[in-house]
Amino acid sequence: MSRRTMPKRTWLTDSPVAAVLLPIVGLAVAIGLWWGATIAFSIEPYLLPSPWDVVVKFFDQPAYLLQETGTSMLETVEGFGLAIVIGVPIALVIVRSVVLERLVYPLLLMVNSIPKVAIAPLLVIWMGFGQWPKVVMVLLMCFFPIVISTAQGMKSTPTELVELMRSLNASRAQEFFKLRLRYAMPQIFTGFKVAISLAVIGSVISEFVGATKGLGYVIQQSGASADTTLAFAAITLLSVMSIVLFYALVLLEHWLLPWAQEKR
Amino acid sequence: MIRLDGVGQVFDGREGQVTALEKIDLHVRGGEFVTLIGRSGCGKSTLLRLIAGLLPPTSGAVQVAGKPVTGPRRDVSFMFQRPALLPWRSVLSNVLLPVEIDKGDRNKAEYKERAHQLLELVGLQGFERRLPHELSGGMQQRVSLCRSLIRDPQVMLMDEPFSALDALTRTELSEELQRIKMELSTTIVFVTHSIEEAVVLADRVVVLTPRPGRMREVVDIDIPRPRSLGQNAHLTEVAAISGRLHALLSEKEPVDEVRPR
Numbered sequence A: 001m002s003r004r005t006m007p008k009r010t011w012l013t014d015s016p017v018a019a020v021l022l023p024i025v026g027l028a029v030a031i032g033l034w035w036g037a038t039i040a041f042s043i044e045p046y047l048l049p050s051p052w053d054v055v056v057k058f059f060d061q062p063a064y065l066l067q068e069t070g071t072s073m074l075e076t077v078e079g080f081g082l083a084i085v086i087g088v089p090i091a092l093v094i095v096r097s098v099v100l101e102r103l104v105y106p107l108l109l110m111v112n113s114i115p116k117v118a119i120a121p122l123l124v125i126w127m128g129f130g131q132w133p134k135v136v137m138v139l140l141m142c143f144f145p146i147v148i149s150t151a152q153g154m155k156s157t158p159t160e161l162v163e164l165m166r167s168l169n170a171s172r173a174q175e176f177f178k179l180r181l182r183y184a185m186p187q188i189f190t191g192f193k194v195a196i197s198l199a200v201i202g203s204v205i206s207e208f209v210g211a212t213k214g215l216g217y218v219i220q221q222s223g224a225s226a227d228t229t230l231a232f233a234a235i236t237l238l239s240v241m242s243i244v245l246f247y248a249l250v251l252l253e254h255w256l257l258p259w260a261q262e263k264r
Numbered sequence B: 001m002i003r004l005d006g007v008g009q010v011f012d013g014r015e016g017q018v019t020a021l022e023k024i025d026l027h028v029r030g031g032e033f034v035t036l037i038g039r040s041g042c043g044k045s046t047l048l049r050l051i052a053g054l055l056p057p058t059s060g061a062v063q064v065a066g067k068p069v070t071g072p073r074r075d076v077s078f079m080f081q082r083p084a085l086l087p088w089r090s091v092l093s094n095v096l097l098p099v100e101i102d103k104g105d106r107n108k109a110e111y112k113e114r115a116h117q118l119l120e121l122v123g124l125q126g127f128e129r130r131l132p133h134e135l136s137g138g139m140q141q142r143v144s145l146c147r148s149l150i151r152d153p154q155v156m157l158m159d160e161p162f163s164a165l166d167a168l169t170r171t172e173l174s175e176e177l178q179r180i181k182m183e184l185s186t187t188i189v190f191v192t193h194s195i196e197e198a199v200v201l202a203d204r205v206v207v208l209t210p211r212p213g214r215m216r217e218v219v220d221i222d223i224p225r226p227r228s229l230g231q232n233a234h235l236t237e238v239a240a241i242s243g244r245l246h247a248l249l250s251e252k253e254p255v256d257e258v259r260p261r
């Protein structure tokens, strides 16, 4: 009956094993195509190394590469955390006051529209070669989606629930903590998930300039010495890091907001 | 219990002023069940919100239990058309929300006991730990009913509470409500679109005119309780009064009462 309107439900759509297996299959196919291409067209490793070359490269100096990954990860997480600590309260304030929203919003838009690569050198001039310019770059990258989604979430409270709280004579604080903030959580998490990927990009950009550590620095150095394979190893580690951070957020969301899963 | 004297409500809409209610004089006695019917947009919800203290009237006076209404009172509960449950709270803690909000209340444990009783009363025992999305619409509305009963309100204001439910659940719940009402002698003002429901539930039916909402007529219902739509008891009486209400609702008003907008 419903064959036409409903997507077919099979083992592939419903099984949790398939949920883990399918992404792996997708990845394996992509890697296979890459590998096939390097062999079929006999591409030189300095142009495009094969997956195997990349793996070998990693095991040449695993401790070093993992340490640089750790550095980038730390910057990313610190900047992301800072963006939450600053961004969420700003969004909450914006939502409460139309005047502030009008005052601050264009500024936020402006800061967000600046190409971040352009200010990386400036950050180094202002803050030196330590980790601060990196953390600030990450902050700049992921601050905006967090503010937007939090503000959006805070505005999405259904009127009937607000009316319910009013009819119960709830104080403004109660309305805020027991209703509005809770209701906004799924949307806030959506912002976090967008932001975490941008955060990783931010850390790489900042490590291109005035850095002596981190995966961005490794990539930059490998460019200088035409070590394409090393660059690929670093890029692979970066994407692994991105994926790990993203799914950490997904797990956290599942755990904190079990009630929100049903809406997906 | 509830007194409205010359109550009017004018809204500042986007296209000028909208008179939602005009010259409403209504006196609801303690323990009385009044249903409110009228066309969509005639101001029924507005009237309930005025009594609930969610909205100050632009003219006239609203009193509950002899005191002018200045804001929501703890002995008045409001039930909405949709369940309005907080999706992250279990059934039990949704029912207990009014108690939790009221910081003055000290005996939380007592209320917990009461919540279990109420949930059992509406057939939801065993569902205390469930989340709202795990329940059907009818079950959610039952939870909402329990929530509005948790503090033994003197007055219950109900805005089309059963209109989103299927006919069977609706009949069940309206029987439930009559039983609860007889047990607790709560004063109830109940808005509905269904003429039959209005007749079956009410001691008196108030008919409002379309915009602006005014009192068209108040009809006393003298059919003995308990009444039911489901069983065929009192069918003829219900049908007779329903017919009359239907005529009142569809009747054009006399020309001199229609004001140009």
Ligand SMILES: Nc1ncnc2c1ncn2[C@@H]1O[C@H](COP(=O)(O)OP(=O)(O)OP(=O)(O)O)[C@@H](O)[C@H]1O
Pocket: B011, B012, B013, B018, B019, B020, B038, B039, B040, B041, B042, B043, B044, B045, B046, B047, B211
């Ligand atoms: N906050 C508001 N601002 C402006 N106009 C309003 C507001 N609330 C209600 N109105 C207007 O007042 C009138 C009565 O609205 P109300 O919601 O009380 O009608 P109702 O009888 O409950 O209708 P329904 O049966 O469809 O629920 C409508 O014309 C509506 O547009």
Ligand SMILES: [Mg+2]
Pocket: B044, B045, B046, B159
């Ligand atoms: Mg209404």
